[in-house]
Amino acid sequence: KYRGAIFDLDGVITDTARYHYEAWKRLSDELGIYFDEKINERLKGIGRLQSLEIILEKSKKQFSMEEKRYFADKKNQYYREMIKSITPKDLLPGIPELIRELKERGIKIAVASASRNAFTVLKNLGISDKFDYIVDASRIKKGKPHPELFLTAAENIGLKPDVCVGIEDSAAGIEAIKRAGMFAIGVGDFEILKKADMVLKDLRDTEKILRLFSINVPGG
Ligand code: BG6
Ligand code: MG
Numbered sequence: 001k002y003r004g005a006i007f008d009l010d011g012v013i014t015d016t017a018r019y020h021y022e023a024w025k026r027l028s029d030e031l032g033i034y035f036d037e038k039i040n041e042r043l044k045g046i047g048r049l050q051s052l053e054i055i056l057e058k059s060k061k062q063f064s065m066e067e068k069r070y071f072a073d074k075k076n077q078y079y080r081e082m083i084k085s086i087t088p089k090d091l092l093p094g095i096p097e098l099i100r101e102l103k104e105r106g107i108k109i110a111v112a113s114a115s116r117n118a119f120t121v122l123k124n125l126g127i128s129d130k131f132d133y134i135v136d137a138s139r140i141k142k143g144k145p146h147p148e149l150f151l152t153a154a155e156n157i158g159l160k161p162d163v164c165v166g167i168e169d170s171a172a173g174i175e176a177i178k179r180a181g182m183f184a185i186g187v188g189d190f191e192i193l194k195k196a197d198m199v200l201k202d203l204r205d206t207e208k209i210l211r212l213f214s215i216n217v218p219g220g
Helices: 016-031 037-043 048-056 065-083 095-104 118-125 148-156 171-179 206-213
Strands: 004-007 108-112 133-135 164-168 183-187 198-200
Touching: 004 148, 016 037, 016 048, 016 065, 037 048, 048 065, 065 118, 095 108, 095 206, 108 148, 118 133, 133 148, 148 164, 148 171, 164 171, 164 206, 171 183, 198 206
Parallel strands: 004 108, 004 164, 108 133, 164 183, 183 198
Antiparallel strands: none
């Protein structure tokens, strides 16, 4: 039934969600602003400046736009330092198999990422040429939970949204996929991703996903 798979990048293809957290943590520690994993959940899938605004909610101080840009840049420098060491070994379990199987069966695959660093990460992972299309934050106006990233990906792989499956680790991303009219697979915590059509702990169980594309796995 489904003919296209649109992957989020950070936290789905590789564990850069961890790096984003660590870079924001370092910045907030420097600023003396309280920040933890729970607040970080709200940042997943959300753009850089908007993420900073969420972090600054815990501060009593008011910051100018210039200061905010400076903080966001600083976080991005920390993040870019971390992603330098990414190699193909950092692909999350199940991802290499999924990409291979889907491509072999003629399923179109795309990436829909809110990150401006998406291309660098994909290049370091050695998979930037595997996708039929890559949409990142620089190509769209509205970030997740708006559906624009996923709709742009579908359009560019030549498919209607209702034959596409979106794969996400963030609540904002699941909302974007649903608003785009696609089937949503959540990867991670069920409570956070319960609006998805299917929630998986991780992508190790590739059969469950391949079946959506009527791909039968021997013995599966
Ligand atoms: C998303 C991440 O993929 O990209 C967010 O889930 C991040 O945590 C956003 O803030 C923007 O990324 P970047 O690399 O442009 O700051
Ligand atoms: Mg993500």
